[in-house]
Amino acid sequence: MYEVYIHVPFCLRRCGYCDFNTYTASDLGGGASRDHYAAMAIREMRLVKQWQIDHGITEPAASTVFFGGGTPTVLPPSSLGAMLRAVDELWGLAPGAEVTTEANPDTVDHDSIAALRDLGFNRISFGMQSAVPRVLKTLDRTHTPANVTQGVKAAAQVGLRSSVDLIYGTPGEDMGDWRYSVQTALDLGVDHISAYALTLEPTTAMGRAVAHGTMPGPDDDDEAAKYALADAMFTEAGLDWYEISNWARPGYESRHNLGYWRNVDWAGIGPGAHSHYNGVGRGRDVRSWDIAHPKRWAQAIDRRDVPWQGSERIDALEHAEELIMLGVRLREGLACTRVERAVARIPGHTGAKTIEGERGPHADPIDDLVAEGLIEVHGTRIIPTLRGRLLNDALIERLYEAYGL
Known part of the structure; x- marks a missing residue:
C-alpha cells in the first residue's frame, strides 16, 4: 500500500491556536508564490520519484492521496488538479483510490467543489471546529456555521463524501456548547467526524495568552468529559470509533489516516511534509521531513535536491x-x-x-x-x-x- 500526502502551506489568516507549518501572505513576503506552488510541488514529486528509483524502491499505484495544510482550497481547483494528475503520471492511482482535500468552509462554494469532483477528488474534509459563533471567534476562525452546512450540502449534490473536524476544549466553551456542536455535526448527515482536543503550544497567540493569564487554559477533566460525550453521541448515531480521534459509519473510514497508523509507505510532498519508507535497501525503515519554510524548500528544488531537512533510520x-x-x-x-x-x-x-x-x-x-x-x-x-x-x-x-x- 502506498500513499501520497501533499502539504499546501497557505492560509488566509493564521488561527490563534494553530502551530502547523502554515503561512499567510504577510508571513511569506516575497519568499514564495501561491501561483507557482503547484509547479514546485510537481517538481518535488519528480525528484522524489527519482530518489525512489535510485534506492530500489518500487511503489504500487497510490491507494490514497491527501491534500492537507494550511488550507489547500486557497489554491484554485486547477492547481490542486494539476498536482493530482502528476501523482497519477508518476505513480499511478489505484482503482477506487481515495482522493481527499481539506477545506476551510469559507474557501469553497458549489462551483469549486464541483470542479474538484471533475478533477478526480472524491472526498472533502471540512474544518468545522465548532457550531458556536463565539467559540469560532475565540479560535480565530473566519467561517460561519452556515458555511459548513452549505459546503456539506454542495459536496453531497456533486457526489463527494464529506467529513468534518471538531475541536473540543476551547477556552470559554461549556458542555452545552460542545453538545450543540456535536449534534450539529451529526445533523449534517456526514459519514465521518474527527474530534480533537485543543492543544496549545507556547509559540501560538493563544498559547501566549494562556501563559500570560489573559485566557484560561484547557482543563484535562473537561476535555475527558467532552470526549466521552462525543463518543457516546457518535456511537448512538451509528458512527463507530476506529481511531482515537476518528469516528465513521462502517466503510467510510479515512483510508489515508488508517495508512499512517498501519505504518505503510507514504511520500510527503511540500514544505514540512513527512515521508516514511519501510525497509529501504533491505535495511531499516526511513523517516524523512521536508524543509519547513516555502522559500528555502523551493530553493532546494531549484538546486534539483530532494528538499529534505533531515531523515533518520528507525532501529x-x-x-x-x-x-x-x-x-x-x-x-x-x-x-x-x-x-x-x-x-x-x-x-x-x-x-x-x-x-x-x-x-x-x-x-x-x-x-x-x-x-x-x-x-x-x-x-x-x-x-x-x-x-x-x-x-x-x-x-x-x-x-x-x-x-x-
Missing part, C-alpha cells in the same frame, strides 16, 4: 515502540504476535521470547491492564477501552514496560 527498538504506539490507537487493536516478533529482533533484549499461549510471555502485566479497565483482549489483539483511550499516553508507557522496552 529495532524504535520499530517495536512504534508498533505499540500506533496499534493501541486503533479499534482493530494491537497485534501481540507482531510486537513479540519485533521485540525478538532487538539486539540484546533479554525479554524477547517465543510466543507462549494466546498473548505471549507478558500475560501478567496485560492482565493487570485488563483488570484496570484500560484494555480488552480479543484473541491475540489488545484493544483500548474508553478509559484506555482517555489515558492513551499512560497506556502506551505501561505496554512499553510490559514488553521490557
Whole structure:
C-alpha cells in the first residue's frame, strides 16, 4: 500500500491556536508564490520519484492521496488538479483510490467543489471546529456555521463524501456548547467526524495568552468529559470509533489516516511534509521531513535536491515502540504476535521470547491492564477501552514496560 500526502502551506489568516507549518501572505513576503506552488510541488514529486528509483524502491499505484495544510482550497481547483494528475503520471492511482482535500468552509462554494469532483477528488474534509459563533471567534476562525452546512450540502449534490473536524476544549466553551456542536455535526448527515482536543503550544497567540493569564487554559477533566460525550453521541448515531480521534459509519473510514497508523509507505510532498519508507535497501525503515519554510524548500528544488531537512533510520527498538504506539490507537487493536516478533529482533533484549499461549510471555502485566479497565483482549489483539483511550499516553508507557522496552 502506498500513499501520497501533499502539504499546501497557505492560509488566509493564521488561527490563534494553530502551530502547523502554515503561512499567510504577510508571513511569506516575497519568499514564495501561491501561483507557482503547484509547479514546485510537481517538481518535488519528480525528484522524489527519482530518489525512489535510485534506492530500489518500487511503489504500487497510490491507494490514497491527501491534500492537507494550511488550507489547500486557497489554491484554485486547477492547481490542486494539476498536482493530482502528476501523482497519477508518476505513480499511478489505484482503482477506487481515495482522493481527499481539506477545506476551510469559507474557501469553497458549489462551483469549486464541483470542479474538484471533475478533477478526480472524491472526498472533502471540512474544518468545522465548532457550531458556536463565539467559540469560532475565540479560535480565530473566519467561517460561519452556515458555511459548513452549505459546503456539506454542495459536496453531497456533486457526489463527494464529506467529513468534518471538531475541536473540543476551547477556552470559554461549556458542555452545552460542545453538545450543540456535536449534534450539529451529526445533523449534517456526514459519514465521518474527527474530534480533537485543543492543544496549545507556547509559540501560538493563544498559547501566549494562556501563559500570560489573559485566557484560561484547557482543563484535562473537561476535555475527558467532552470526549466521552462525543463518543457516546457518535456511537448512538451509528458512527463507530476506529481511531482515537476518528469516528465513521462502517466503510467510510479515512483510508489515508488508517495508512499512517498501519505504518505503510507514504511520500510527503511540500514544505514540512513527512515521508516514511519501510525497509529501504533491505535495511531499516526511513523517516524523512521536508524543509519547513516555502522559500528555502523551493530553493532546494531549484538546486534539483530532494528538499529534505533531515531523515533518520528507525532501529529495532524504535520499530517495536512504534508498533505499540500506533496499534493501541486503533479499534482493530494491537497485534501481540507482531510486537513479540519485533521485540525478538532487538539486539540484546533479554525479554524477547517465543510466543507462549494466546498473548505471549507478558500475560501478567496485560492482565493487570485488563483488570484496570484500560484494555480488552480479543484473541491475540489488545484493544483500548474508553478509559484506555482517555489515558492513551499512560497506556502506551505501561505496554512499553510490559514488553521490557
